Amino acid sequence: MSGFTIAISALIAACAYLSTIRMIPRFKDMFIKAGLYGKDLCKREQPQIPESFGVLIGCAFLVAMFLFIPIPFTFEEAALLDVKTGAKPATFPHEEFAEMIAALLSICCMILLGFADDVLDLRWRHKLLLPTMGTLPLLMVYYVNFNITTVIMPKFARPLLGYSLDIGIFYYIYMGMLAVFCTNAINILAGINGLEVGQSIVISASVLCFNIIELALGHQVDCHKFSIYLMLPFLAVSLALWKYNKYPSQVFVGDTYCYFAGMTFAVVGILGHFSKTLLLFFMPQILNFLYSVPQLFHFVPCPRHRLPKYDASTDLLHISTTEFHPEKLNKLGLLMVLVLKKLKLISWQQQSDGRVITNNFTLINLVLVVFGPVHEKVVTQFLMGLQVICTLCAMVIRYPLASYFYDT
Template identity: 90%
Template sequence: MSSVTIAISGLIAVCTYFVTVRMIPRFKDMFIKAGLFGKDLCKRDNPQVPESLGVLIGCTFLVAMFLFIPIPYTFEESALFDIKTGAKPATFPHEKFAEMIAALLSICCMILLGFADDVLDLRWRHKLLLPTMATLPLLMVYYVNFNITTVIMPKFVRSLLGYSLDIGVFYYIYMGMLAVFCTNAINILAGINGLEVGQSIVIGASILFYNVIELAFGHQVDCHKFSIYLMLPFLAVSLALWKYNKYPSQVFVGDTYCYFAGMTFAVVGILGHFSKTLLLFFIPQILNFLYSVPQLFHFVPCPRHRLPKYDVRTELLHISTTEFHLKDLNPLGLLMVRILKNLKLISWQEQVDGRVITNNFTLINFVLVLFGPVHESVVTQFLLGFQVICTLCALIIRYPLASYFYEA
């Protein structure tokens, strides 16, 4: 019966795609009238573009999932009702039902908090706290249904730590941090047309491909079916949004979509029991975070916006810059910029007055450091291509390489 539920999920996803494609242009003017719009700074005439469309996408996703909720508990053999008495079977999967409700609750909370961020422009400390709060229902369900906190050790440390190690509460801390990372990692690798949605589509497709592989192997069937149920409608609404957000963008997604996408990935990673594999699909986001650490934690001055600069004459993007005096940096900040400079990972211009001018520390600017000024669409294509390559590397790490470290 599982193939039936997946097929129905796919059918709902297809319908959701077409509904979303029709909805977005009809709501564009409503967002502008409500003052939810921004200027596209990387275009010649800086057009007004409706912003925060992520709230519409997230709500459409939730409606699709609400319609799907009865399906697994109608068609799965373990969930069939007694036709004569109408009584629930003794084997009704209450745990699975609780997982689905908790997952949608966490995603719904994150959509609400993301929209609040778009409207109220919350501070960074709130952006770290809010995903943690939204993850609590998820962690409670995980605790009640599974409470598995054991980690399998690689072969080369088993002589010291044994085959497995129970890390207890630290596993829950890790899962909470995973949700915070997923929701913010997409948000900080953003700012040019199509990048937020594009990378989310690649990550979502990677997760779906991984789920299919695991189902083919017969590994944790219920967990990967659960992931597929969420990924299909997620990809449907994201592909519909991509149609209007790709270059040249007709709509902006806002922080709402980034939080919605990140929490959806965190949900399937945690409840699907592949949180470590999930991180492999976030290699570009991890690299971007590590590259951004000096500015994110203010070891180096960080401007409010780190978008590339747009050249009106050539219509190309140039690196955006920050400047500072080396004497103003603390020892750790000085060490960071010296390492990046020696590895030629940043541009470096020393001025006669002692100031240093470097590019802002994002992967978008790093592409421009490597290749010089290029068109906005080319930067997006390069980063999405890099995301695809990283997915292939992740699958190689997960399958051929992992066998050398974990198989008995």
């Protein structure tokens, strides 16, 4: 019966893909008339591009999920009917139903936040607070259904901490922080054609591959089925959006898509019980966050936009820059920039008046520091390639290497 429900999910996902492919071009003019558009600053003509299309993609995903909701519960219940009497089973899977509803509620909250951010340009403190609020239904369902806060210790820590350790409320804090990280990580690593959707497609495909492997091994079958039910329509609508968002972009996704994608990943990671594996698929986003820390926490001046600069004469991207006086930085900020300078991970131009001009601390700018000015499409392809390589590394860590640290 599991194979049947997954097949139905795949069929609905395929329909969602075809519907979204047809919808996007029809809504382009509508978004522009509503004032939801921006200029593509990395093109010579700087055309007007409709943006915030993540809200349309999120709605297509939700419609697909609403149509799918009756399928697993109706057919799973039918599968439990008594063969002789035809009597219904004594219990309905209320826990699984509550998980599905809470997951969609949290995703809806993030779509709303993302669209509000696109329209109202929210402050960063709101972007950190609201995802935390959006995660509460998810955490409540986890508390009611599971309330498992025990962490299995790696072999080298067991002589000191034992086989497992119950961390209590800190596990819920960790899950809340995971949701905040996922919803913002994709948004931070963004700004060039196709990058937000491209990295999300690779991550969702990675999660699906992991789910299929775990199902084949018979590990936590219900949890991985739940993940597949969400990931199939998400991947479908993202592929449809990719068709119009890849270089040269015909539509922009806006913050709505970034938050929608991040929360969808957080939902499957938390309720699918593979949050640590999910973080392995987020390695490029983690690297981008760590590289951005000096500016994100204002140890180094951080401009409003850190997108690379476009040179119309060569059609290439160059690093965007920030400047500061080293003596005006606090000790921790100065230490950070000196370490990055020593590792040659930032550019460094010392001016006669003591100012230092360096690149903005993003993974996109780091690519340009290492390889020099390149075309926008090449940067996107490089970062998507990095995402694929990190997925392969994650699979190696999760399977062959994990046996050295945990019991198989």
